[in-house]
Amino acid sequence: MDLFDDLPEPTQTPAPVSAAQPPSTTEEEEEEEEERTFKRKRDDAECRSEEKEEEIKKVCREGLPVLRGYVAARRGEREEMQDAHVLLTDMSSCLSALPAQVSQVSYFAVFDGHGGARASRFAAENLHHNLAKKFPGGETENVDKLIKKCLLDTFRQTDEDFLKKASSQKPAWKDGSTATCLLVVDDMVYVANLGDSRAVLCRMEVSGGAGGQRRSVTLALSREHNPTIYEERMRIQRAGGTVRDGRVLGVLEVSRSIGDGQYKRCGVISTPDLRKCQLTANDRFIILACDGLFKVFSADEAVKFVLGVLQEGSVEPRPGLTEEELRFEAACQQLASEAVRRGCADNVTVILVSIGF
Template identity: 80%
Template structure:
């Protein structure tokens, strides 16, 4: 819907000139000058109304933008016991500069993503560098209808394009690159959230809801925003088998742990695809924060444990303040860093990358 559809049309000052009755004598010069001045005044009034209407629209759009959720991202990355850091991440609280022309009804676009590489770091880094660029290039522009449908199509096209571009580059190398990567990406268009994922990286939301007792207290709800893709899932296994692949020991051909990914060119003929699962919903004033993380976190934390861990730190009054950060920002930064460190302390030997995104209105 257009941002200004609900607004009443402003009163227009007519610019048309009513013809005067024909007189027997020619009109005097003075009368002609007065008529010209009257016409000029009418035209000036019309221009003034048009400018005023434009200013009103800009002011309303500014007010609407101020009512949108304010997102701030924090990231923590740990190499763990791996020889190489194969994760990659992107934080773009304001992605508008990457889009050539935002639709009139859109005020702000934000993007956050985590990529968990395997077989090397090249696929994850490539996706981190190119996925949001491709998404921005395909993002709907102009006065667009069916915005939701177009954004969803944009996601699917972008994932396919990014995968194809990496596979072309990988196959041109000697020896051929065999890297692959999961992906969990979150795009926020004003207050609408689009979460797309491949593989076993995950996104969860902490939403505060009133308790059933009606005592004014609120409790934290943990909402899963992604669907894992592994070969043991029935639909994933059937697709792999129809493509001529096999699942052994819970892995594609007994090797690959995920059934959807970027890269992994040697498994694409076996039914491993790059089509994401995509979920959408609207941010509410009850939403507290998002967690996007690779499976290194969730090997040692359940989603609920991770949310409660963050909440406990956010309520900790003893968190050390940091220069340049507000008290709340310092707590979110501490929560993100401590969550990643705790995953390593609990024995996760994998790379761990955590993105924590605060929500404020």
């Protein structure tokens, strides 16, 4: 750049200029100077704005929840363990690329099999891989809408893949499975579920103002699907099926599932219910469990049981685990054991996800 660009062009016979008097400028030059000053201020403001946005993004990333998963499984009085589960605290290794505005993805799932363990195991092995293939990545708009579509497509694909494999066997497999999947994208929880496994959130609230006591609130993150629910029964009947003794054709206890090929023509579907919830600093943990737990515990009782274990006395230290991690692990194991002690003959699988900020 020429150092003299900002100066007026010299004339052939310049008039003398007094040292005490500044050079005179034309209106056009004054406008140019004002425009340059405006541009500098605008550029400085844009730089400060970008720096502020980066600071906000950094604070948001640092303020994301820290999740840890714990699992306990009990066979109960069944001859075979037909439940399956998956814990992926960091799912990013399965994803080819994350959306530009997403920092972390976690995945937890419980599958409760019936008629055998093949459908639940197949779903545990394949559903999150299908999810990873369909998960949005790169520069995308409306990530929320894309994630919901991804979950719906993933469940449909997993069901179709299992039914294809099941029908190719001789004799054909008749297994089916519930599915309750928890997908956490940064601080947003997406729950997709089929059947009667459930997800519940423990949120702590202060009662009676700022100085009041903290109490737990139990929030349902899933909806059960059984043929006694009006909407489910109507769909089954419109498809030509019947509901007897609270079961599809008097046999199947759930109205939505992965597998169950012989019931798909009777209105049993694999379309999950989707629910969304943003995590806050008041959230303590999430329980994912099959119906074996909820046959002997209400959702609120299960939450209070876990809180009771977390508030108990000292725990025996173990290398590599903090005291809080040991408490959550103990709470998960004791909850599953208590379900069996209370007389649940079914398989019991519990995933406890701790939430920290």
